[in-house]
Amino acid sequence: TQLLEQSPQFLSIQEGENLTVYCNSSSVFSSLQWYRQEPGEGPVLLVTVVTGGEVKKLKRLTFQFGDARKDSSLHITAAQPGDTGLYLCAGPSGGGADGLTFGKGTHLIIQP
């Protein structure tokens, strides 16, 4: 099973600040996904990155896939309280299966 390490585990910042969270692995992934999960809900897909070096933007969120396809980052500009949640990165679990292996997530709190 390929492992994904996320950092930081917890992050609490003020509204309007910028932040970056990271997802790292010693393994190469054919693709990585970022999900956001709110309390009492299932994860919701934000983005899928498939090409090394790829950058995708979703409004104030910028996602980058490392050149070697072993890491990814999520940058949020001008964070808002609505960005609060658990951010999870996930990649193919490997071994011929199509399910996902998830990191432990970054708990993000944006204070008004």
Added chain:
Amino acid sequence: EAGVAQSPRYKIIEKRQSVAFWCNPISGHATLYWYQQILGQGPKLLIQFQNNGVVDDSQLPKDRFSAERLKGVDSTLKIQPAKLEDSAVYLCASSLAGRADTEAFFGQGTRLTVV
């Protein structure tokens, strides 16, 4: 479009009892997954179905967990007997293509507490 439906939302049982969870995926989605999410961790894949066949159950504790997907639509996940460490949220997800780079749609989950 209706999402993935799961029931019950919450369940409290004593250790050594049995419990079952139900999932109805998005209509037309051939692939169905069950994940276990322990507090403070990311979801862990338990089992993947393609239609009514099992694709991957390598992380399913088969001595106590079982799952089925009759007729390739609804699915049930059963635990018998439950242990304290089974306390977790059980998430069901479905996808159209059954590929890890396609979007998986998750239900709200069933929160299980074993006391």
